[in-house]
Amino acid sequence: MSLAAADALPGEFAFTDADFEALARLARAEFGLSLATSKKPLVYSRLARRLRARGLATFRDYMSLLDKEGEGAERLELVSALTTNVTSFFREKHHFETLRSVLIPELAGQRRIRIWSAGCSSGQEPFSIAMTLLDGLPPGTRDLRILATDIDPAILRRARRGIYPPEDCETVPAEFRQRWLRAARDDADSLETGPDLRALISFAELNLICDWPFNGPFDAIFCRNVAIYFDQETQQRLWSRFTAKLRAGGFLFIGHSERLSGPALAEFTTAGVTTYRKRALPGPAQPS
Ligand SMILES: C[S@@+](CC[C@H](N)C(=O)[O-])C[C@H]1O[C@@H](n2cnc3c(N)ncnc32)[C@H](O)[C@@H]1O
Secondary structure (H helix, E strand, O other), X not given: OOHHHHOOOOOOOEOOHHHHHHHHHHHHHHHOEOOOHHHHHHHHHHHHXXXXXXXXXXXXXXXXXXXXXXXXXXXXHHHHHHOOOOOOOOOOHHHHHHHHHHHHHHHOOOXXXXXXXXXXXXXXXXXXXXXXXXXXXXXXXXXXXXXXXXXXXXXXXXXXXOEEOHHHHOOOOHHHHHHHEEEOOOOOOOEEEOHHHHOOEEEEXXXXXXXXXXXXXXXXXXXXOOHHHEOXXXXXXXXXXXXXXXXXXXXXXXXXXXXXOOHHHHHEEEOOOOEEEEOOOOOOOOOO
């Protein structure tokens, strides 16, 4: 038995250590995803359905397909399979409380307001931001926009539809549900988000590892439960790039199991649980 065959995982498709390493290199270089060796069985189970869908017999064939297709759709299927889209309305509620009680009073007198939901999944995060802003800001004409981006075009299509099963909407406060959710026109068993929420949000496809074709500055960036998939170097680069896109005093909200680290730390003060506020002037260097 060859070494390659011996270190393959048992199962439907041959998956050698060399295949895993090649896949891990690609996932890191293209998407910043961190795949430790211990994740090999998980990667196998997540990708087996892709090999089945493409009629392939081995992971080596799958790597060849990824190489051949270059930037093609299969690479996006790969990211979808290796990450999760789990999200919910008003997830990690304390961030919306900070938005309501600290940031909104400051924004109330500001003409231009920009918020970025980076890694927005199926849209519940930007819609929760939109409800909180519309509820808290005094009515009137102002230049208010929420940018909502994700790498996954399929999940963005769902976000743009803004239609959710009623059980997914249970975490929306009752008053907000009444004001902004209604029976979906195409599917009476589901709820859809109202036009005044949708009007605030621009959905766009964006790989956070690549260039960002917009300037900011943003008043707040929500990037929650996304960087958790990235290795530390990619995370630290991301935190620094967010810093550059935030205005002084702007907020960065991150996921419950994520922590700010690296050079960006000196630029922020802690403003709550997984909540950071950009200083007006760079602060002293802090240990990462
Ligand atoms: C677990 S969801 C988080 C959704 C939402 N932020 C929340 O906390 O509820 C993670 C999202 O990150 C997206 N994602 C993963 N890698 C990405 C990348 N390199 N660039 C942009 N989005 C990415 C996934 O497609 C997925 O929708």
